[in-house]
Amino acid sequence: SKKHKVCIVGSGNWGTTIAKVVAENTQQHADIFESEVQMWVFQEQVHIPKDNRHYKSASDQPQNLTEIINSVHENVKYLPDIPLPHNIVANPDLVAAVKDATILVFNLPHQFIAKICQQLQGHIVPHARGISCIKGLAVSDEGCELFSERIGHELGIYCGALSGANIATEVAQEKFSETTVAYAPPEMDSRHPTPSGTPLPDAKGEEIDMKILSDGVQAGKKKLTPLPADYPPLHHGNMKKLFHRPYFHVYLVNDVAGVSLGGALKNIVALAAGFVSGLGWGDNAKAAVMRVGIMEEVKFGKMFFGSSVKTETFTEQSCGVADLITSCSGGRNFRCARMAVEEGKAIGVIEERELNGQSLQGTSTAYEVNSFLRKEGKEKEFPLFTAVYEILEGRHRPEEIPDLLNAGG
Ligand code: NAD
Ligand code: 13P
Numbered sequence: 001s002k003k004h005k006v007c008i009v010g011s012g013n014w015g016t017t018i019a020k021v022v023a024e025n026t027q028q029h030a031d032i033f034e035s036e037v038q039m040w041v042f043q044e045q046v047h048i049p050k051d052n053r054h055y056k057s058a059s060d061q062p063q064n065l066t067e068i069i070n071s072v073h074e075n076v077k078y079l080p081d082i083p084l085p086h087n088i089v090a091n092p093d094l095v096a097a098v099k100d101a102t103i104l105v106f107n108l109p110h111q112f113i114a115k116i117c118q119q120l121q122g123h124i125v126p127h128a129r130g131i132s133c134i135k136g137l138a139v140s141d142e143g144c145e146l147f148s149e150r151i152g153h154e155l156g157i158y159c160g161a162l163s164g165a166n167i168a169t170e171v172a173q174e175k176f177s178e179t180t181v182a183y184a185p186p187e188m189d190s191r192h193p194t195p196s197g198t199p200l201p202d203a204k205g206e207e208i209d210m211k212i213l214s215d216g217v218q219a220g221k222k223k224l225t226p227l228p229a230d231y232p233p234l235h236h237g238n239m240k241k242l243f244h245r246p247y248f249h250v251y252l253v254n255d256v257a258g259v260s261l262g263g264a265l266k267n268i269v270a271l272a273a274g275f276v277s278g279l280g281w282g283d284n285a286k287a288a289v290m291r292v293g294i295m296e297e298v299k300f301g302k303m304f305f306g307s308s309v310k311t312e313t314f315t316e317q318s319c320g321v322a323d324l325i326t327s328c329s330g331g332r333n334f335r336c337a338r339m340a341v342e343e344g345k346a347i348g349v350i351e352e353r354e355l356n357g358q359s360l361q362g363t364s365t366a367y368e369v370n371s372f373l374r375k376e377g378k379e380k381e382f383p384l385f386t387a388v389y390e391i392l393e394g395r396h397r398p399e400e401i402p403d404l405l406n407a408g409g
Pocket of ligand 2: 166331
């Protein structure tokens with residue numbers, strides 16, 4: 001029987017880390033997955049840094065990042081000092097990277113995904129399935145969508161989500177972490193393995209409502225192409241085999257919206273935590289911001305993504321409270337917001353200086369969420385999200401956060 005071929009779409013700090021996790025698992029579970037993992041890399045020319053162990057063998061000229069990754073098996077720019085499994089193949093050609101892939105793992109800063117989906121249209125196998133590791137929301141004039149939904153709609157595939165308390169470097173160093181994977185495709189993917197050649201009862205294709213899968217809101221039907229019978233089924237058990245490692249524990253749930261929203265909205269909260277820390281305020285201030293933050297996350301989910309969003313996803317899973325804690329301790333959004341306040345500089349200036357090409361997701365998410373809340377007339381019901389936006393806009397100062405949170409009470 002056939003095996004699943006995996007492509008990681010993205011190769012930044014988290015993208016490369018997830019490629020490592022997945023490539024270790026495709027080697028281990030050779031009955032389900034092809035060993036080789038394609039990793040699409042946004043091509044750029046880089047110098048191997050002087051403090052890198054591969055510096056001595058480097059040329060004086062900048063080289064293609066893909067060639068460096070494929071020769072020294074390390075992403076020297078976005079995940080330095082982490083040896084990568086040799087079955088990862090860095091590929092600068094998006095269409096070639098996804099060729100024949102039945103599992104597409106989307107992992108890149110959220111601002112780039114629209115263009116990627118456009119480029120992928122018509123080039124993926126129809127029965128492909130997706131997992132979005134993106135922490136952000138797709139806000140447009142039509143409203144607010146999860147990236148799992150956006151990808152699903154654009155490509156006509158089912159797409160789940162992976163999100164958790166996962167500072168990439170810690171996972172890459174194999175320090176213990178947990179994560180949450182939300183994967184709830186229609187029944188037809190979960191069939192028990194059938195003898196090769198046996199037609200599936202639903203082989204004509206199943207009408208599924210892409211939105212209902214994640215949030216219970218009606219948004220038109222799409223035909224999902226069934227997984228051919230000669231592939232191993234893609235149920236929770238096999239999805240776990242793709243991501244679970246001894247140092248990276250995976251919990252599977254069905255609440256795609258809850259998982260995606262926790263990851264996206266905590267980035268706004270982490271900025272607020274950074275602001276109060278930058279003022280030299282203590283852990284109590286940070287905890288207050290986090291308390292309000294998780295309440296606003298749940299409220300946002302229930303208000304805009306329907307009753308299928310479970311409060312427990314936020315309060316009990318890695319993608320909720322645990323991600324909030326880790327992000328408000330050592331995340332990039334937190335650290336850059338803190339430095340911005342300490343140094344009296346714009347956060348974009350700090351991002352540019354500190355992150356060597358990595359992207360903050362919290363600033364754009366704060367703007368996007370605000371534009372959506374304003375349109376819905378709900379800004380006042382989300383005082384923390386609104387305060388972060390106002391501070392980024394320069395209309396309020398971080399010192400005003402206590403008053404802004406207490407405005408109604
Ligand atoms: P990153 O912050 O390292 O971003 C850099 C990546 O963006 C590089 O691969 C770069 O090539 C790519 N890029 C730059 N310009 C581009 C363009 N025009 N088109 C396409 N790609 C371009 O990215 P990351 O850390 O891998 O984050 C990906 C997602 O994972 C984000 O949504 C993030 O919130 C989430 N996430 C990150 C971490 C983490 O610790 N880094 C942990 C969990 C989740
Ligand atoms: P930052 O993007 O703020 O570094 O957060 C990383 C993360 O998502 C940890 O789970």
